[in-house]
Amino acid sequence: MAASVIERFRELVVDESDPFYFDHPLDHVPGMLLFSGMLDLAVRADAARSRGRRAGRVVAGLDFTRFCELDRGTTLSCRPVPGRNRAWTVTARQGVREVCAGSIAFAEGAGVADGAAPANGESRTGAPPGAARRPAAIPPSRHAPAPLVHRHRPENILVGEPVRHGRGTVEAAVLRRPGEEPDDWRPVRIVEAGRQFATMLEHSHHGRPMDARLLWVSLRMDVPFRLDRSVPLMLRWPVARVAGPRSRCAVTLADASTGAGLGTLTYEAYAVDPERYERTRSS
Structure with missing residues (x-):
């Protein structure tokens, strides 16, 4: 070699x-x-x-x-x-x-549904092992509010507004950038969409202040390397309480038209206020 x-x-x-x-x-x-x-x-x-x-x-x-x-x-x-x-x-x-x-x-x-089962014990559909796969309603395509995903440019917002299904799950569509040429889904786009989804959940479901800084500390992922652009994607999060400054968000990447799980993404981050962030940066 x-x-x-x-x-x-x-x-x-x-x-x-x-x-x-x-x-x-x-x-x-x-x-x-x-x-x-x-x-x-x-x-x-x-x-x-x-x-x-x-x-x-x-x-x-x-x-x-x-x-x-x-x-x-x-x-x-x-x-x-x-x-x-x-x-x-x-x-x-x-x-x-x-x-x-x-x-x-x-x-x-195959890049659509093959691969290892998620490490958290779920099936590839995001449901408990043996549970029937339910069809998914495609979430609204209107993009999430920019402050919730820590983006400034509207074209860089890659997730839709979140939809909560009872007490069980929160879902959001993975969006394409306005005006971009159609292309296959790639890992960088999927990972950034998942990061925005996890960031949004910190504010909308965990009560983090809007001025909190999220310091990314780890990423775990198992996703298709390349997906046909015709597959509509969404992210699914089983509602779970997060305590303390360190957060962990494990989400399922799914086909929005069928509900079939395609992969998993897990993010860990520290949430700090502006004062602590400045102290961290100056130390």
């Missing part, structure tokens, strides 16, 4: 004029940009290692260990996990300091 396949490095490109990753002024590199860069590096390395076999799913676990600063370079690295697999260890460093690390793995097979 060539050395370039054994281990790969890349400098993360940080363009503060990018309207998607820098939707509004930030004092750090956003976690979504780190995820996007590491995923792209792993995809390119895997293409060489797997000899072009198409990935059906992507499974990842990432921990964001410290702020990624804007005033210094960020090096991404990707190394294969030993064995007969398509798994990669990924890291983002600024100098000797690690800012994000984890793993990204690819699996073959």
Whole structure:
């Protein structure tokens, strides 16, 4: 195996004029940009290692260990996990300091409903094992309020207004950006939609103040690597109480027309007030 396949490095490109990753002024590199860069590096390395076999799913676990600063370079690295697999260890460093690390793995097979069952014991439909799959009503397509998802540009809001079904679940549509060319659903778009959904729930269902800052600390995901653009998507969250400053939001990615579960996304974050955030940044 060539050395370039054994281990790969890349400098993360940080363009503060990018309207998607820098939707509004930030004092750090956003976690979504780190995820996007590491995923792209792993995809390119895997293409060489797997000899072009198409990935059906992507499974990842990432921990964001410290702020990624804007005033210094960020090096991404990707190394294969030993064995007969398509798994990669990924890291983002600024100098000797690690800012994000984890793993990204690819699996073959159909990209719509194949893959491992969710780790929380649910079936792929988001229901308890053995429960009948219920058809889903497609949630309203009107986008969620910008303050609830911490976005400024309307075109960057990727989730619809939430719909609660009794005491059981909250659902929201995954939206496309207005005027964008039709394209297959990709992991970065799905992960950002899930992040916005989790952020919205912090305010609308957990009572976090609107000025609270959510510091992303981990991402766990098992989603299709690529989905046909004709599949309408929604996110489903089983209502659960969150106590304390650290939140955990586990959601199911589903086909909005059938209710069939397609994957899972889990986010963990700390909610801090503006004063604590400033103390954290100045320490």
